[in-house]
Amino acid sequence: MSNWSIEEAERVYGVSQWGGGYFQVGENGNVHITPVPENPSIRIDFNSVIEDIRKEGVQFPVVVRFHDILRSQVAGLNKAFRKSIAEAEYKGEYQGVYPVKVNQMREVVEEIVDAGKPYNYGLEAGSKAELLTVLAMNTNEESLTILNGYKDDEVMRLALLGRKLGRRVVVVVEKYTELLLLVKVAKELDIDPIIGVRSKMTVKGRGKWESSGGERAKFGLTITEIINAARYLEEQGMAHCLKLLHFHIGSQLTDIRAVKEAVTEGARIYADLHKMGFELDYVDVGGGLGIDYDGSNSTNESSRNYSMQEYVADVVYGMKEMCDLEGVPHPHLVSESGRAITAHHSCVITEIVGEIKSNAATMDTSAKEGEHFFLKNIRELADTFDEQENMHEVYNDASQYKEQALDAFKLRVIPLEELAKIETLYWQIMGRLQTWYRNEEYVPEELQELDYSLSSQYLCNFSVFQSAADTWAIDQLLPVVPLTRMNEEPTVNCSLVDITCDSDGKIDQFTIGREITDVLPMHPLKQGEPYYVGLFLTGAYQDVMGDMHNLFGRLNEVHIYSYDDDPEDFYIEEVVKGSSVEDVLNVMQYNPRAMASDVKRLIDKHVWDGKLKPREGVRWTDFYEKCLNGYTYLKQSK
Ligand SMILES: *Cc1c(COP(=O)(O)O)cnc(C)c1O
Numbered sequence: 001m002s003n004w005s006i007e008e009a010e011r012v013y014g015v016s017q018w019g020g021g022y023f024q025v026g027e028n029g030n031v032h033i034t035p036v037p038e039n040p041s042i043r044i045d046f047n048s049v050i051e052d053i054r055k056e057g058v059q060f061p062v063v064v065r066f067h068d069i070l071r072s073q074v075a076g077l078n079k080a081f082r083k084s085i086a087e088a089e090y091k092g093e094y095q096g097v098y099p100v101k102v103n104q105m106r107e108v109v110e111e112i113v114d115a116g117k118p119y120n121y122g123l124e125a126g127s128k129a130e131l132l133t134v135l136a137m138n139t140n141e142e143s144l145t146i147l148n149g150y151k152d153d154e155v156m157r158l159a160l161l162g163r164k165l166g167r168r169v170v171v172v173v174e175k176y177t178e179l180l181l182l183v184k185v186a187k188e189l190d191i192d193p194i195i196g197v198r199s200k201m202t203v204k205g206r207g208k209w210e211s212s213g214g215e216r217a218k219f220g221l222t223i224t225e226i227i228n229a230a231r232y233l234e235e236q237g238m239a240h241c242l243k244l245l246h247f248h249i250g251s252q253l254t255d256i257r258a259v260k261e262a263v264t265e266g267a268r269i270y271a272d273l274h275k276m277g278f279e280l281d282y283v284d285v286g287g288g289l290g291i292d293y294d295g296s297n298s299t300n301e302s303s304r305n306y307s308m309q310e311y312v313a314d315v316v317y318g319m320k321e322m323c324d325l326e327g328v329p330h331p332h333l334v335s336e337s338g339r340a341i342t343a344h345h346s347c348v349i350t351e352i353v354g355e356i357k358s359n360a361a362t363m364d365t366s367a368k369e370g371e372h373f374f375l376k377n378i379r380e381l382a383d384t385f386d387e388q389e390n391m392h393e394v395y396n397d398a399s400q401y402k403e404q405a406l407d408a409f410k411l412r413v414i415p416l417e418e419l420a421k422i423e424t425l426y427w428q429i430m431g432r433l434q435t436w437y438r439n440e441e442y443v444p445e446e447l448q449e450l451d452y453s454l455s456s457q458y459l460c461n462f463s464v465f466q467s468a469a470d471t472w473a474i475d476q477l478l479p480v481v482p483l484t485r486m487n488e489e490p491t492v493n494c495s496l497v498d499i500t501c502d503s504d505g506k507i508d509q510f511t512i513g514r515e516i517t518d519v520l521p522m523h524p525l526k527q528g529e530p531y532y533v534g535l536f537l538t539g540a541y542q543d544v545m546g547d548m549h550n551l552f553g554r555l556n557e558v559h560i561y562s563y564d565d566d567p568e569d570f571y572i573e574e575v576v577k578g579s580s581v582e583d584v585l586n587v588m589q590y591n592p593r594a595m596a597s598d599v600k601r602l603i604d605k606h607v608w609d610g611k612l613k614p615r616e617g618v619r620w621t622d623f624y625e626k627c628l629n630g631y632t633y634l635k636q637s638k
Contacts, residue, residue: 002489004487004488004489006025006026006027006029006486006487008489009025009029009486009487010024010025011513012490012512012513012521013025013479013481013486013512014294014295014479014511014512014513014514015031015479015481017292017295017296017297018292018293018294018295018479018536018537019344019536020291020292020344021034021037022034022035022037022066022069022072022344023536025486026043026045027487028045028487029484029485029486029487029488030045030046030047030483030484030486031046031481031483031484031486031534032044032045032046033046033049033066033069035066035068035069035072035562036068036072036562037072037076039564041564042068042562042564042569043569044560044562044568044569044570045568046483046484046534047483047484048568048570049064049349049558049560049570050349050483050484050532052568052572053349053558053572056558056572056575058556058558058575059556059631059633059635059636060349060350060351060461060532060556060633060636061348061349061350061351061460061461061462061467061555061556061633062348062349062350062555062556062557062558063346063347063348063349063467063538063543063555063556063557063558064346064347064348064349064557064558064560065107065108065345065346065539065557065558065559065560066344066345066346066560066562067107067111067345067559067560067561067573068560068561068562069344069345070108070111070112070115070341070342070345070539071111071114071115073340073341073342073344073345074098074112074115074116074119074121074341075115075119076308077096077289077308077312077335077337077340077341078094078096078116078118078119078121080308080309080312081094081096081312081316081333081335082094083309083312084309084312084313084315084316084317085316085333087313088313088316088317088320090316090319090320090330090333091329091330092329092330092331092332092333093332093333094119094332094333094334094335095120095121095122095143095144095282095332095333095334096116096119096121096122096334096335096336096337097121097122097123097124097143097144097145097146097334097335097336098112098113098116098121098122098123098124098336098337098338098341099123099124099125099126099148099287099336099337099338100123100124100125100126100130100133100134100338101126101127101130101338102338102339102341102342102540102541102544103338103342103539103540103541103543103544104130104133104544105543105544107559107574107576108342108345108539108543109123109133109137110137112341112342113137113138113140116143117140120140120142120143121143122138122140122143122144122145122146122168123137123138123143123145123146124145124146124147124148124336125145125146125147125148125149126147126148126149127149128152128154128155128158130149131147131155131158131159132158135158135161135162135165135167135169138167141166141167141168142168143168144168144169144170144282144334145162145167145168145169145170146169146170146172146196146244146246146284146334146336147159147169147170147171147172148172148174148198148219148246148248149174150174150175150178151171151174151178151181151182152181153181153185156171156181156182156185156186157185157189159171159193160185160186160189160191160193163191163192163193163194164191168194169193169194170194170195170196170243170244170282171193171194171195171196172196172197172198172244172246172284173195173196173197173198173221173229174198174219174220174221175219175221176221176225176228176229179195179197179229179232179233180232182195183232183233183236183238186238186241187236192238192240192241193238193241194241194243194244195233195238195241195242195243195244196242196243196244196245196246196282196284197221197226197229197230197242197244197245197246198219198220198221198246198247198248199220199221199223199226199245199246199247199266199269200217200219200220200221200222201217201220201247201249201262201265201266202265203249203258203261203262203265204249204250204258207250207252207253207254207255207290207301208250208251208252208301208474208476209250209251209252209288210250212248212249212250212251219248220247223269226269226273227276229242230242230273230276230278239277239278242278242280243280243281243282244280244281244282244283244284244334245266245269245270245273245280245282245283245284245331246284246286246334247262247265247266247284247285247286248285248286248287248288248336249262249286249288250288251287251288251290251338251339252288252290252291252301252302252304252339253288253289253290253304254290254298254299254300254301254303254304254305255299255304255305256304256305256306256310256311256314258288259285259288259306259311259314259315260314260318262285263285263314263315263318263319263322264318264322266283266285266319267283267318267319267321267322267323268322268326270283270323270328270331271322271323271326271328272326274326274328274329275326275328280331281331281332282331282332282333282334283319283331283332283333283334284334284335284336285315285333285334285335285336286335286336287335287336287337287338287339288337289308289311289335289337289339289340290303290304290306290339290340291304291339291340291343291344291537291540292304293343293476293477293478293479293537294477294479294511294516295479295511295514296511296514301475302476302477302511308340315333315335316333319331319333338540339540339541340540341540342539342540342543343537343538343539343540344536344537344539345539346538346539346543347534347535347536347537347538347539348462348467348468348534348535348538348555349483349532349533349534349535350460350461350462350532350533350535351460351461351530351531351532351533351636352458352459352460352461352522352525352531352532352533353459353460353461353499353634353636354458354459355456355457355458355459355492355494355525356456356457356458356459356497357456357457358453358454358455358456358457359423359427359430359453359454360427361424362424362428363420363421363424365379365421365424365425367379371418372405372408372413372414372418374401374404374405374408374414374418374422375405375414375418375421375422375425377397377401378398378401378402378405378422378425378426378429379421379425381394381397381398381401381425381429382425382428382429385429385432391433391436391437392444392447394429394433395429395430395433395444395446395447398425398426398429398430399426401422401426402422402423402426405418405419405422406419427454430450430453430454431454433447433450434450434451434454437450451493451519452495452518452519455493455494455495455519456492456493456494457494457495457496457497457506458492458494458495458496458497458522458525458533459497459498459499460496460497460498460499460533461499461633461634461636462498462499462535462552462555462633463498463499463500463505463546463549463550463552463633464498464500464504464505464506464507465498465500465502465505465546465547465548465549465550465552466546466547466548466549466552466553466554466555467535467538467542467546467555468507468535468538468542468546469541469542469545469546469547470541470542470545471507471509472504472505475509477509477510477511477516478507478535478536478537478538478542479511479535479536479537480496480507480510480520480533480534480535480536481533481534481536482522482523482531482532482533482534483532483533483534484531484532485523485531488523490521490522490523491521491523491524492521492522492523492524493519493520493521493522494519494520494522495507495508495518495519495520496508496520496533499552499633499634500549500550500552501550502549502550505549507535530636548579548584548587548588551581551584551585551588551632552584552632552633553578553579553580553581553583553584553632554578554579555578555633556575556576556577556578556631557574557575557576557578558572558574558575558576559572559573559574559575559576560572560573561573578631578632579631579632580628580629580630580631580632581627581628581629581630581631581632582628582629584632585628592628595628596621596624596625596628599621599624600621600624603617603620603621604617
């Protein structure tokens with residue numbers, strides 16, 4: 001009997017490791033959510049969420065947003081800065097901004113702005129469309145609006161419109177010529193801009209985004225350019241407009257040392273500019289605060305070796321130390337953490353719609369008169385398996401017979417049916433080898449692949465390209481776990497494949513008990529009982545970067561708020577419908593209405609010609625239209 005337990009489930013799936021305090025495996029084997037860490041009495045069972053989604057008639061896959069998690073993260077970051085600032089007796093304040101590019105969904109930005117109000121938490125924009133959004137959304141005059149990215153004349157004017165409306169819009173100069181443009185437009189409109197300069201840092205963040213830093217970085221001014229910029233502003237009588245020093249050395253900084261180095265370098269630049277007479281008010285340390293996607297709390301690419309509080313403390317103390325040494329005032333601190341604010345709040349829930357078992361089909365392999373000796377040989381190997389002494393040799397022989405048989409088939413030496421028998425026997429032998437080697441300490445290299453080649457693939461009703469773009473694009477690890485049944489031992493090792501017809505549409509990298517593996521232990525599927533899995537930490541970037549590969553559109557969304565007085569501790573506040581087939585066709589320039597009438601005309605013609613009964617014709621016409629209006633993903637059969 002197995003000694004499976006909830007603790008074992010925790011060890012395998014690491015839910016508490018990557019869950020950031022929000023997700024745990026409950027005693028009943030379901031994933032539980034505690035969206036407000038200070039109030040652990042609010043505890044939501046994921047199974048109740050699934051039941052409510054079904055009751056609402058919302059089709060899977062679904063994006064579930066926990067608004068309380070978003071609020072908790074905003075409060076958490078601000079409180080962390082307040083704590084370190086108080087402890088360090090730091091003289092400046094924290095004035096963070098949320099970079100909307102990480103998740104621009106209106107409901108997300110609204111919630112962040114609302115939760116950030118007590119802290120004067122602001123917004124950051126990196127493009128014209130984002131600036132237009134941020135100008136409308138960030139109505140708090142005390143908070144900052146930071147503008148990064150490349151800018152044209154219109155962007156400069158929009159920023160100055162913000163100034164006119166009493167907003168604290170900071171234009172961060174990414175490239176020297178932008179400064180000239182900004183000064184020109186500001187003089188023309190006679191509006192004082194608030195100017196920031198982005199420094200090209202010599203420190204490089206380690207990890208996937210390391211090219212955001214260093215001398216070849218795409219953005220930022222060199223030290224020489226920063227000094228020239230300051231002098232130019234002085235000449236133009238605008239030195240008082242230069243208020244902020246910005247740097248951003250990359251996203252998902254895996255090693256805290258990069259943060260420390262960047263803060264030291266940035267603080268030095270700030271201090272010397274101050275001593276040169278340019279008294280900046282703010283230092284903006286950019287983004288980069290990482291998320292522990294694989295739960296290893298290490299410098300793995302999908303992890304980080306520090307906590308939010310450690311990151312914050314290093315920024316505050318690092319800045320204080322340098323400023324005190326240099327005898328300059330402590331600047332206000334700005335950070336642009338996006339990933340850390342949004343990653344936890346949303347996940348994708350989908351059901352497994354089938355199992356693809358490699359090489360599981362079998363057939364009668366009994367001997368027949370006149371069969372080829374390859375088949376005889378491999379059958380004999382299978383029959384004498386238990387008497388064999390050298391299992392590695394068994395593997396080699398079986399593999400050789402199979403390869404030779406395939407060649408023989410192509411050369412018309414053996415017929416299709418014999419080849420099928422050879423394959424069946426081959427996979428039977430591999431299955432037995434897998435069991436045999438399971439208890440061995442040493443497994444030859446070519447046999448280590450056996451687990452993977454014999455593993456199942458669970459077919460998930462979703463598209464990697466729409467919902468987990470980074471797992472495909474940059475091998476980002478995202479936690480995937482079953483949402484229920486974790487009190488049962490997961491006995492099926494499988495990888496996950498999506499429903500696109502792209503062979504890249506798969507997830508085959510997981511962290512299991514701290515090791516990276518290519519298969520995920522899951523539970524056997526039961527007839528008539530849906531099996532749901534959750535893809536977690538999709539709130540940053542994944543939510544908004546997906547594409548419509550194969551015309552799979554945006555997902556249905558369910559917005560969840562916790563509510564202590566509710567028996568289930570939550571309610572669904574809003575359901576946002578995902579794309580219909582019609583929606584995605586419109587994006588691709590089709591006219592679904594016209595398509596429907598074309599198909600109707602064809603059907604009518606068949607009715608006229610007597611090939612279809614009129615009632616049948618109407619049914620097919622209605623069916624085609626219903627599918628056009630429907631969801632792009634697979635519908636569960638009832
Ligand atoms: C992308 C970006 C951010 C957000 O970074 P995270 O690592 O998600 O916090 C912040 N600032 C700038 C300039 C960026 O380009």
